[in-house]
Amino acid sequence: MSMSNNPDNYGLRLVTRYVVLTVIAIIFAFPLVFMIMSSLKPDQQLLADTSSLKAFLPVGDISFQNYENAFSRVPVGLFVFNSMLVTSVTVVLSLFVCSLSGFSFAYLKWRGRDLLFSIILATFIIPFETIAIPMLLITSKLPWIGLDGFSIGWLNTYRVQIVPFIADGLTIFLFVQYFKDLPVELIEAARVEGTTWWQIYRLVVIPLSGPVLATAAILKFLVMYNQYLWPMIVVQQEEYRPVMVGLQYFFQTFTKGGIAWGEIMAYLSMITVPVLAFYLYIQRAFIASVAATGVKG
């Protein structure tokens, strides 16, 4: 196809491109816009608005009443706290443990290294869904020594939501890939000066690892904050439930008739908008994180 130099033709094609891009953008954005707008409207108006474009506009009787109602139905604060606690503790521990493993694989020579590395690569093809059921059995029988003494069984705790997700093959692999590309001269120079491996990890490698730490943190954050299946089966007590499982409180309105859609949309907005805002604020980092998983395989 020859390039056209006709300016009108060029302008038309440019407009067409933007129209196509915009139509697709609307397809991706409309459900989320609808969710947020609906959360601000009383149920009656919200249902009436679904038959027109008003569904996507903040018009009519706008208020935060649905949010207030959602707060009285569900302990929102507790669930948000639980999710933040579980997510942040897992992310921090995961960054530490996985970067240490990556460091060991990338820079140190030790017996069994290649074998262990292939075992970790092999775990890539085990989907979590295939181990959830036996893990339920295992964690229900694990011992724990805490401040309140010795106990058996991890069900209905924070740790059952945290510990199994600290280490994973993909995160370790991301660190190995990144460390491999750091200039090895830096490490050799530090070794010659008699620096220990622990100091090299802490003082040389980690300070240079901003991008990979961000990538690993973002990926882990998304996985942990969005956990559903696992907390659903291991946490029955409200005290330890995360936000996603909290959604089940609204399921009871399904059978009783008169689904409280406004309240549901308010709850969905509350647990989604902060993440979306954070994403839009640092979207380049988010997208770079996903692109980084493309080197896998």
Place this chain on the structure above:
Amino acid sequence: MPPTTNLTTSNSEGWTMISPGFGLIVFFIVLPFLSAIILSFTNQRLISPNPTEYVGLANYKQLLSVGVLTLDPKRNSNGAVVRDKNGALKYPRLRNFTRNNPQYPHIKGMRELFSWNVGDNQRTYILARDVVFIKAVINTLLFVLIVAPGQGGLALCLALLINQKLRGINIYRAIYFMPVVVSIVVVSLLWRFIYDYESGLLNNLLSSLTFGAFESVNWIGDTDFALGSIIVMSIWQAVGFHMVIWLSGLQTIPPSLYEAARIEGASKWQTFRYVTWPGLRNTAILVFVVITMQAFALFTQIDVMTNGGPLDSTQSIVFQAVERGYGKQDISGGSAISVLLFVMVLCISLLQRWLTQGRS
């Protein structure tokens, strides 16, 4: 394999640094995985007063047994075939054959999966011992077969679209990626509202856009539409993820190749066919394997939107594993399903390895 630097061997530090990560992986991935295999040969329950027993392949037989039965129509005392009010042939009841019929021991306890007429006066029945599980397998395979090419292909189209040099293109990329950061749980509940039969956005909007000509569809309550509706929603949620992976693949193709193609006068299609696509080969394999593995794990959408219904038309393998392993506390049955799921995923990975090696 990790690179080998010319650094000294350091067994003690190496082992100390690897042990937390490796230990956790062994304990929380490898051990549960091996347990799944072992438990699937037992009758283990989550809580049970009886000791666990080895039951061999019983769990697998229960899940996978299928049978075929061909029946002749009912005849009355004169030997003429019996027809119902609509003139259709009447067939003997299946349970005459599957319940306590000593002549048909191999289909004892089975139920009908589906059936069709053979010729003019015979009907063939496909029977299964665990009808719900077989339906779950069929639905999951259907889901995978549509989502893998559909989502992978759409993601590539979006990546090609986003790979243009245009002002503001990053804003579009950010919007297309947006649903990826929203939890699938949230997406499922939101779309349950959009798909709602009476008060849903989709029906009402389509109806008013066509001035009432559009007849409302029960998107997730009709066996013909439920799985399809879930497929559309799942692709909407995840396609941005794979768009980004395609995009990073596209950006590894050297611009000089496009320049050469342009000088040679290649058409847009030829450029794609002979420059872009060969450069994307490894990305393509990765994208399709990742989508396939994610699609096999279909669970949340079902749990939030349909619970497997209507009439088991959206049952999935993982949903069944959870319903048995957790809902009915039947750890061994759930484990057997998990192992079967793993075998399917493994086949896909082996196919990937085979395809990747075919190149070198």
